[in-house]
Amino acid sequence: MSNRLPRSWRTIVIALISIGLVLLAAGGYLTPLTKIAFSPVIAAQTWLSDRYLAIQSLLNAPRDVTELMQRNAELESEVASLQSQVIELQQQLTEYQILSSLLDFARAYPEYEYVGASVIGRDPSPFLQYVIINRGSDDGLRRGMPVVTQNGLVGRISRVTAAAANVQLITDPAMKINVRLQPSRERAVLTGSITGDLVLDFIPQSATVNPGDLVLTSGFGGNYPPNILIGQVTGVRSQDFDLFQSGSVQPVVDFEQLEIVLVIANFQPIDIEPLLPTEYR
């Protein structure tokens, strides 16, 4: 008798062992064994995978860096474009705020008609306090028209071309304006200077003028409409032996930051020269 099992018996035994192993594994009884058996395999797999990834990133790096640099350049360009947009929007916002203030001023004085203008330059001569605006005779401007901002009086138009005009500021040394002080209602003459300061002259000795008093146009002489704010008295000089008091005025308008102004288009300066006696002409 042969000791070898018949083939069919071998097959049955192998199948039974396999089923037994599967059942043991499903029951969790083989877990420690599988841990011991598979841990070297997993270690080897991990080692090999890491090496492969390192080699792959090394080979792909130049392309990534180039793409990153390109993307960086695109983003920088976009940032620059957005920054310029932000600046433009901020400028528009400032312009809107100025225009809004000017509109408020126009509503406060509805009897006048206004033409808005931008200040585009200053007179090249350092002796004169003039600015150039971008409206002219084509827009209905004429010589002598007063110019204001939402804060107060700026000056008046001295020369006009078709598309631009020269505005003589109230700080010009040759400028003289008849003014009225508030609350004393005393009249005086406001003069500009080369330093840009405003000087009050011909204040009667009997007048009571204090720092903080308002200075407005009086309308005398017909060169300016009345009651337009000019500034505030900052100091008064009074000497008993002088005929008149004098003072200094802080203008309400910041002439260094003039951007947009309003020209009072329906005010025509009155020429009083024909009314003056001939010896005073």
Place this chain on the structure above:
Amino acid sequence: MPTLLAVPLFLLLTIFQSAVVSRMTLLQGAADLILLVVIAWALQERVKNAWWWAVIAALTMAYISAINGVVVLLSYLTVTGLALWLRRRVWQLPILAMLAVTFIGSLLVYMGTAAYLRLTGTPLPIFDTFSLIILPSMILNLLLAIPVYALVKDLAEWLYPEEMEI
């Protein structure tokens, strides 16, 4: 052609002067770019139309500025004459000539303008005018003199190329 080129050049310079340079003040003074170009042009050896450039510059300035045009014209012509006279005497030291004419020319122009304004009734205190306007303006002109001279020299060499002897 070089004379005609003065028209657009001075128009551009006047725009730049009015919009930018006149707003960059030292005390109350400001540089006069037009004057500097007139002086630098007159000091160029090959240039023969300096008087025309002075006239065009004066007309351009008179159009923009509220100063009387005659005063501007006389000032610029005087400075041009001074530059041409000095050119013959200091011909090997053009930078020195530029600085000298700028100094004297600026003084003449500004004092002439101040004198005209005083004569026409504008109250200009002498000391304040000199210390707050004339001196600072002269300093600014002297600062810009050399760069302006360099640029104008290049322009002159482009318009009047040196003839090559074969």
